[in-house]
Amino acid sequence: MDAELELDFTYFETEYCHDYLEIFNGPSTSSPSIGKFCGSTTPSGFRSQSNSVYFVFKTDYSNTYRGFSLTYMFIGQGFLRELTDPYGVITSPYYPLDYENYNDCEWAIRAQEGKRIKLDFTYFATENCNDYLEIFNGPSKSSPYIGIFCGWTIPSGFRSQSNSVYFVFKTDGSNTFRGFSLTYLFFTQVSSVAIGKTAIQTDTANEGWSFLAVDGLTDTCSTTTSINAEWKLDLTEYYLIEEVSIHSSVESKSYEIEMGLARGKYEAAAILSPSAFSSATWRPTSKGPYRHVTVMAKPQNQPLTICELQIKGSEQPKKPRESMS
Secondary structure, eight states, X not given: OOOEXXXXXXXXXXXXXXXXXXXXXXXXXXXXXXXXXXXXXXXXXXXXXXXOOXXXXXXXXXXXXXXXXXXXXXXXXXXXXXXXXXXXXXXXXXXXXXXXXXXEEEEEEEOOTTEEEEEEEEEEEOOTTTSEEEEEXXXXXXXXXXXXXXXXXXXXXXXXXXXXXXXXXXXXXXXOOOEEEEEEEEEEOOEEXXXXXXXXXXXXXXXXXXXXXXXXXXXXXXXXXXXXXXXXXXXXXXXXXXXXXEEOOSSOOOEEEEEEEETTEEEEEEEEOOOTTOEEEEOOSSOOOEEEEEEEESSTTSOOEEXXXXXXXXXXXXXXXXXXX
16 A cells, blocks of 8 residues: 655745755655745645655755744555654654545564563544544564554553554444554563572581572571672573662661673672662663673672562673673
8 A cells, every 4th residue: 555645844945046955755756746936935835646756956156044844744545655763753654634534554664683672552533433543563564463443542551562563443434533642662672580599608607508599589587697798690691781670688687789791891880788678779881781690799708698689681682892801
């Protein structure tokens, strides 16, 4: 399904004859010319005859003016538009004016692999049951069905389960309303990256091994009386780390966390101070990639007392530099 475009000029002022805007009804300068525009008369709005419009703006070396401003909108009784920008807005045709009868419009939002899509509606009003918006959790109409929306109730926002969302907007031949407006945003799905991994205590002076819960709560907190104890965790893979949190015990203590690509080469550090029976969270400015994590008491003359270490992030898509491994 091809889209048509409607152009509306909001301002126009150029040096007469010398500075001009030329518009072509198609994808290049070899397409039919709609016309050359110059001077101070604002051109009339128009609708394209294809799904592309090409602009050329040329000026000479003499007088300059404010230039031009215009808006464009994809319109028509049927079209498919694909959106790949990380942030955008989707509206029904002609919004905030009423949409037309017999619309059959489709949009596809496609994010990069590993990304998810967040949708938030800002307005919704259609003829109940007859004019509706369908949303699918995937790249096409054969994807899992999210729902069909009509009437005057603004749908709740939601987050996709994949990197694509597909929309279908259909209207009949009777009443028309303003339609809908929504915003979308790409985001990274963050998951726990340390499940099943064990932090190894490097100093067991004065007591035997104790277990540190990684990405999972336990009834018994890990404690050691050694003032030189340090937990070392190898994630076994390289991750972009979004968040690190420590859940504390009855005592309020401070802990120093370090992260890096290689053991002994730490590039990010923070001090976390959870209060009794609570957690403290660190969201590093530089997300890595990292593979190794250490935790020690701060100052280091205090024993470790930790209930849980939780690490959230996403897998690093590129192989780390050889010199850093």
